Amino acid sequence: MTASLSTSEELDALVSRIRACRVCIEAPRGKPLPHEPRPVVSPSSTARILLAGQAPGARVHNSGRPFTDPSGDRLRAWLGVSPEVFYDQSRIAIVAMGFCFPGNDANGGDLPPRPECRALWHDRLFSAMPQIQCLLMIGRPAQLYHLQRLGRGHQIGPNLTETVSRWREIAAGPAPRAFPLPHPSWRNTGWLKRHPWFESEYLPVLRAEVARWLG
Numbered sequence: 001m002t003a004s005l006s007t008s009e010e011l012d013a014l015v016s017r018i019r020a021c022r023v024c025i026e027a028p029r030g031k032p033l034p035h036e037p038r039p040v041v042s043p044s045s046t047a048r049i050l051l052a053g054q055a056p057g058a059r060v061h062n063s064g065r066p067f068t069d070p071s072g073d074r075l076r077a078w079l080g081v082s083p084e085v086f087y088d089q090s091r092i093a094i095v096a097m098g099f100c101f102p103g104n105d106a107n108g109g110d111l112p113p114r115p116e117c118r119a120l121w122h123d124r125l126f127s128a129m130p131q132i133q134c135l136l137m138i139g140r141p142a143q144l145y146h147l148q149r150l151g152r153g154h155q156i157g158p159n160l161t162e163t164v165s166r167w168r169e170i171a172a173g174p175a176p177r178a179f180p181l182p183h184p185s186w187r188n189t190g191w192l193k194r195h196p197w198f199e200s201e202y203l204p205v206l207r208a209e210v211a212r213w214l215g
Contacts, residue, residue, distance in 0.1 A: 008045040011128040014121070015043060018099060023116045033114065039099035040066055043125060047093040048133040048213040050176075051075075052142040054183060055098030055113040066094045074184035075138070080207040081214070091214055093132065095125060097141040109187075113141055123149075134213045135178045136206075143180045150178070161195070167202055171209075179206055 018041055024033040040056045042065075051066075059069040065087070067075055076086050086092060098113025099121075105111050122145065126132075137143045140160045147156050147170070155170050157163040163170075164180045171179055182188050182198070192198060 007128060007130070011043055011045050011125075014124060014128055015041065018121055018125075021099070021116075021120070023120060024100060024114050029115045029119070033100060034103040035061075035101070037100045038064060040064055040096070041099050042066055042087075042089055042094040043129060044089050044091075044093040045129065046090045046131065047129075048131060049092045049136070049210060050129065050132045050134070051092060051094045051136050052138060052146055053094070053096040054139040054141055055096050055110065056101045057110055058101055058104075061101035066096070070186055071184045074186070078181070078184060078203055078206065079136075079210050081210065085214065093129060095122075097122070097139075097145060118145060133176050134209060135176045136181055136210075137178060138181045139183045146178065147180075150174075150176075152178070161191075164198070164202075165195075171205070177209060179209070181206075 019039050021039055022037055024037060038056075038061055040060055053066070056066065057069055057071070060066055066072070067086070072086075076083065079086070081092075096113065097118060099117050100114060102111035102114050126149065135146060137146050140163070143160070143163050144156060147153055150173075152170070152173055155163075155166060155173065157166055160180075160182060164182055167180055171177055182191055
């Protein structure tokens with residue numbers, strides 16, 4: 001058996017366990033998940049690009065497929081990829097910090113990612129994907145986890161804006177190439193207007209990097 005086949009089988013077994021997970025209801029850390037779990041995760045043993053987001057929203061919970069919402073439309077525009085490429089699991093892996101929709105807060109926004117996912121699954125999941133070369137960290141939870149995991153915690157800023165503004169320094173680090181991003185939610189439209197450099201300077205570099213690894 002080759003090493004690549006062993007890695008693929010290991011990943012498949014891990015994903016099967018994740019999709020059957022009910023820990024956030026049966027042994028939660030804090031309040032239990034307010035609905036039935038539906039883990040949404042799309043890892044890959046061949047993809048060179050990893051999208052590391054926050055957690056599924058209500059629409060993704062219903063579809064069972066990541067980024068099937070307006071945030072996904074904006075994210076695909078940022079990356080310059082079609083839905084066909086975006087959902088080609090052999091080319092792009094998608095693994096959020098929380099696998100299930102966490103529910104809504106008192107203001108109608110999404111709650112933070114459930115802590116159970118990171119504690120139980122993330123270290124094992126990412127060790128089973130050593131081929132990743134381009135890491136897109138969407139939102140602060142993903143940035144905190146992945147930069148610390150890679151031994152690059154010193155690159156984390158005091159808030160999301162400061163971390164994203166360091167994109168050149170972070171992208172220039174050792175492999176995998178890492179890119180911090182704000183969440184593509186339409187709630188962040190004001191942030192984009194206040195930071196025009198994101199679209200004028202950052203996105204062209206990001207699109208070129210994504211195209212390089214897709215190619």
